[in-house]
Amino acid sequence: MSTHTAVPEDTLNGAGRGGNLERYDPEFTDKVINAMGPKTNPRLRTIMTSLIRHVHDFARECDLTVDEWMMGVNMINRCGQMSDDKRNESQLLCDVIGLETLVDEITFKLAGEATDLATQSAILGPFYRHDVPLSEMGTNISDNTPNDAVPAYMFGKVTSAKTGKPLANVEIDIWQASTNGLYEQQDPEQKDCNLRGRFKTGPNGEYSLYCLKPTPYPVPDDGPAGELLNLMDRQPFRPAHIHILAQCEGHKPIITQIFDKDSKFLDDDSVFAVKDALVVTFDPRKGDKLAQYELHYDVVLKSM
């Protein structure tokens, strides 16, 4: 006959919390990683190996308790329950801890080494639209401009990095949020494709349009991501910015956000996307009834 006895497992030393990872089973993480079978896709194996190791190290490093872990589980469940076609709360949760900006940087660097457009187009972000019709140069992309908006004229020239000469047939996409912080597809009050423009350069390589001097807006803060921001004693605003995509056959596209140097929140963008090189100046514009400011923004494209 077998006899078993349960004895308390707390026979370890009485050391305080933190620091000493050795107090937990040192073979556990390898056991979980090694459970992956031989048919696992190699790239998935690489990703899961790194993810499991970091998640376990995180838990050990801060002595994460069941209650604390369960708070995280509940937060993640609520993110999914809040998400739909119009809103992606898990994405926003990643954004406020800088993960989207980081994978953007990673993807951009990989894309710089790659030659396929598919890879490169991955960093367009959630508000890009593929189906914006071409506009004439100098078009005003703002329909029914709100009273609190400041119109601006944006213009520049696209040149080849190799020859220094103007590039024709470059598609320039511009998109921005309205003064209420919403992109047109988020806002039933805005006309379809409002504050979006697609332009094609002529032989002189130039583009021009009227848009809005961009304004700061808060990321949606009525869900778990907003709760986390609040818990971390942070504010939800993004600084004023405009999105730009410039692409041309045989060249590497440029996809970026540019930030107004006079905007608030440049130093504490809630999603950490600001870099010095992306900060631009809107100058006062004279003699133009349609715009009080202007932005001169040139683009240089490299060959594939």
Place this chain on the structure above:
Amino acid sequence: MSTHTAVPEDTLNGAGRGGNLERYDPEFTDKVINAMGPKTNPRLRTIMTSLIRHVHDFARECDLTVDEWMMGVNMINRCGQMSDDKRNESQLLCDVIGLETLVDEITFKLAGEATDLATQSAILGPFYRHDVPLSEMGTNISDNTPNDAVPAYMFGKVTSAKTGKPLANVEIDIWQASTNGLYEQQDPEQKDCNLRGRFKTGPNGEYSLYCLKPTPYPVPDDGPAGELLNLMDRQPFRPAHIHILAQCEGHKPIITQIFDKDSKFLDDDSVFAVKDALVVTFDPRKGDKLAQYELHYDVVLKSM
């Protein structure tokens, strides 16, 4: 007048993927961590600092792209959308990468050093119930026993680690899944509190009951956690086990799962909870029409 020029950012070396974390902005992670304001709760600051650092290191270490990250975001959203009162898919997703077992280990060790029952009760798991009525010794906790079940007799003695003598007034809780893999609260076909028993030891410290020889069951694999198991070329089953809680005033409780040594999946528990010390033997039982097997399981409790 200001003039700005967008130039391609891919001016880094052409090094291949992986390994070199230095190719990405080395100051980015500190910037995100340092964004936490002074009013952040100190424990949350510790947790978020470690989490942000490990999540960023993970992304850099495997050169995580936007598309790969977005697959993870979608998986997490689907976990939340699938979760409700009866099912917690984000918890299950953690379970299959070993996180629940790890935080159990951490919490158990912390609880061993703590003196408050609140901390210790955190590791009871999702299927424990506080409201099970006391049963007489020798009760059969299986109602309407399924045809494919094998009845077993479980018994033992609770003693004090300090004195070696029997402990009276110890509450022993036992709970297990039925042969269909479901605990009673998951299964409308089972009677309330089926396969649960709560017993209180007398002066001899002994307890006894009839239950089922436990059987393996798969974790629910029709959601994202099941997809991940499949992608990792792993199987969803847990080995046969019984849950036990033993508690008594003035003593540290014992909360554990014990595993049948003859069960399949002892070496590949889908949630990694098996330890050698928790594997027990069910012996054939003679002369008892009510049970074909018996388990002798003694418990030793330490003082607080």
